[in-house]
Amino acid sequence: MRWSNLFVPTLREAPAEAEVASHRLLLRAGFIRQLHSGHYSLLPLGLRVHDKVADVVRQEMDTIGAQELLLPAMHPAWVWEQSGRWQSMGDEMFRLTDRKGAEVALGMTHEEVIALCAREIHSYREVPQIWYQIQWKFRDEPRPKSGLLRVREFAMKDSYSLDIDDAGLDRAFDLHHAAYTRIFERLGLPAIAVEASSGAMGGSASVEFMVPSAAGEDDIVRCGNCGYAANVERAIAVVPPVDDPPGGVLERFATPGIRTIAALAAAEANASPERQIKTMVYVLDGQITLVLLRGDHELSEQKLLDNTGAAAARPAVAEECVAALGAAPGSLGAVGVTDLPVLADDALAGRSNLTTGANTDDFHFRGVDIQRDISVGEWLDLRQVRHGEPCTGCEGPLELLRCIETGHIFKLGRRYAEAFETTVMDAEGVSRTLTMGSYGIGIGRAVAAVAETHHDERGLCWPTSVAPYEAVVVPISGRDEAVTEVSERIYGELRDAGVEVIIDDRDARPGVKFSDSELVGIPYRVTVGPRALAAGNVELTERASGNTTLVPVEDAVASLTAARDTALAVL
């Protein structure tokens, strides 16, 4: 490809709306353009990277025996009604009406369609199956952001395993786990596999592949010592015990104007945050519920949902608190509350002589003994782990890491197969419902994650496995015939050698060509200039390291292909 023919609209300055590195650089380097919030056009270079990422995924899926298919992006409403998700998906599903008045939706995922296809399987002899597709998915995200990281339409590789029993599902799950590990390695993504919440999908195992990045939206906890890793939605840590002074007598006292844990700690002796009870009022599936945590602990809403089985949780508004308890937030407590469900975090178990709100504005209780004074309905793990807390496995300090979720695998079980009566006959002639697993990788998000992980102040530094082109030949001084001749020759030979190469044949100054090739992030550059050429040499520059070596003209192609092959072998 000749740069003069290539559509790469590079920008000297990044558009103001781009904040995170991948968004800025993908825009500046001419890979993507936004059409609308959450909807991006992939320009030629962007599509090449996208395709390469998809190909890596495809190869590794094929390696574990998965078969590619392609399912419709538009689904009739009844399919989603039959699985119960027409309602539960809510506003996140794009819905429209066709000319006949029939309701349809743009698919956000394909469990239903797969379960329907799988009805063609009739015998245990025909399983296991792993089917995958790379398909455009649509989700009406409340807030698209960060370029390709969170969008409303995107290509996703999703695969589905179909098995007759749990052992088969376990095997399919493990195959995917291994395949995903290889995929992210090949993409140059330092993904960490973490235990995750299954969320609304249910299921018995759930692992997310997380790439550390400040641009991410999820937090994970990791132990550098023993390797424990989990999404904060599930993570646990050792909570060092707190010594409560004995002899607490329940006593109400005035706390005028005090509304926060910190203010109470400052005003009252023996009421440091870890010796207070934080009372949060939540509405769980419509039911007002008190949620109790240690004063210095944070609630994890996902744990609240997961551990109660509730479908929806939201903090109660002040009016609801007053109506339910007689006081506004800041003076709330669970002492003596018997008409509402009370959930308490495990870290409060056995605690005594604590301080908490008295359900009268400007009053608190001291001397509270959880066991004696509060009717706890259920003890649960509800708190969010904090940076530096001891690992439950080895006591090593846990680190909290912000990450991009690039992959998620989990066991669905029989929910969808049951909804569509997807059954097979087993060896005994008994009808058995298939069990499914679901395994996703966002292709565009992976592209962004690679950009996020591989760039410097000059631009992108693509790993060779996904680079839009592998090499660029840069002739310096288009007027020098020897330079032109050697450049064209090397360009032709590289193409013949199977290298994806561009020649920057533009009538531009060297600085422009260097800057553009670095911004775009092509891994190898061959610079042909009169200076080196006079001694029979050209320069070979590696984008990522910036290292330049002089090589004789006749060795250039061999050196470059060797370097590329070495890089690809590792990926």
Place this chain on the structure above:
RNA sequence: CGGGCUGUGGCGCAGCUUGGUCAGCGCACCUGCUUUGGGAGCAGGGGGUCGCCGGUUCAAAUCCGGCCAGCCCGACCA
């Protein structure tokens, strides 16, 4: 959905407070000449209903109201 910010040629911005020779600057683009190892120089040139609608006014990019869009934080989110 709550909070904050922003909409002026392709990109980055100034102008708005104090309405009127303000539609302007840098980059990009076009033509010509020169130039060619890190985003060239000179000369000439093209391009903008100032997000949209309405109002105030002799006069609106500028003031007022409404709407729309985008970005950021939070909530939400297989």
